[in-house]
Amino acid sequence: MGLSLALEEQGVPTAPVHTHVFARLAKATSLAGGRPTMRNCFVPQPVVGVSAETLRGYIEGTDAVSGRPFMQEVIDALTQPLSDADVKGATFERSTPRLLDPDTPDNLRELFLQNRWTDFLPIILPTEERVEAMLKGTSLPRDRIVGRLRPTAFRESWEFDVEKVAVNAVMAGARPEYLPVILAMASSGITARSSSTTSFATLSVINGPIRQELGMNDGIGAMGPYNQATATIGRAHGLLSTNLQGGSTPGETYMGSLGNWLAYTACFSEAEERSPWAPFHVDQGFKPGDSTVSLFFGGWYTESGYGPRDTWQDKFRRCLSALEQFLPPLIVMDPLVARGFEELGYSKEKLIEWCAENARLKARDYWDDMAIQTLIRPHGEAGVEPFASRLRADPDEMIQIFRPEDIHIVVTGGETQAAFKMFGGRYAIGGRGTANLTKPSILIDDWR
């Protein structure tokens, strides 16, 4: 849609073609682009995975929304004269008031539910008093602009200030002292409510002294519902993403087919003191005394296991080859596992190198993947390495699927079991598969 809007701006008439499940989204995007009468055309879902004959049938069939012959819709989109509405477009402002009209708590909770301003778990109503108390968690002025968020590329970005973040922090049940972490997350520009059809979540890892200041739990149940700070900070990232980006409504601003439980909350802290290795944020160039939050986009798959046992290499190879090849892993391991690898002579860096070397698939399998086809293949065709080499590989050749820089390790857990997990977690912002990346670790101390 973004390309179509831009081409219309350049004077080129367009007929954007979508599948019918995107009809509401296409309408909303057209409206937000000031061109509500964009001449969208629709074929049935799915396009992915169907034969050329089926696609030809779509083309020769009827528009999946209007019911008119599809190609007539396309040709009309490019040739029918402009109406007044086509010429005028739509100019409007959408104000969001600072305060809502007074009402009873029960009615207000219902209003928040009806407007999808919640995650459908109970919220703390953001009264003026509670928001004032929350704002005491930072020295920054309430009207300082924190950042912008949007559910995906080509959607409009909404802006927000410190007070708006505080409002959502109250709703999540956070304490005022958590606010700097939540502000740092909000400032990242990374939504925890991506509209991707793949149902991504956003995982957050806390490093540095703030872990202890806030009483975070990196022991037993570190990734579970056993700590107010991690539970509510992760939840706040989700709520603020929903409300500060302009919604996360299925069919309009959220298109994840399966959804993702990790979207409720997915925040944990690293057990820095019990890890044999440098903390994650130090790997990224921060000082040990810095407090940071690092964001990982994904949370789609999870592989789990014990280790390192005698057969750990086979286990890791099986796990790594089973991962979605577009989404590199964030490997989270108990300190027992990390120390076990250290005793085997593996530093964190050496283990990551081993994983990258041994995470392999047949080239045929690697390329037979929706996300790889959509997002990586263009880079391979453009000659960008290592994707070009992967594209040239014989279909039966076992090719590396991750680069060392794609793989990350964080240590946490209570040492009741030598357990590890591999989560889908892409630690990067920017063009997918390109070198144009920004590492999303944010210094919390800037938001105190």
Next chain:
Amino acid sequence: MAGKITVHDPRGYPPKVEGKRLAPRLQSLDGKVVYLVDCLFDNSEVFMEQLRQWFALHLPAVNTKVIKPRESWVDDPIMRAKIAEDGAAAILGVGL
């Protein structure tokens, strides 16, 4: 007002929307270059090839050209400039 409380609106600040016109339409596609923009979504290449074949069969006077952006979901001003320079219209798909 008994029992009533005041709470904050949790939403961010949406940008103002400026109305924009659609591009002028063509009287006919005959003899014109129509770009078929393969948005790189999985299988859209096959869809665009079927679309190209449909035009060749049913509207042979239309000169279709398939073109691809450099990346998915990322703007490609160079591609847009090419379309604007020698294209009369564009059909984009499949996917947003």
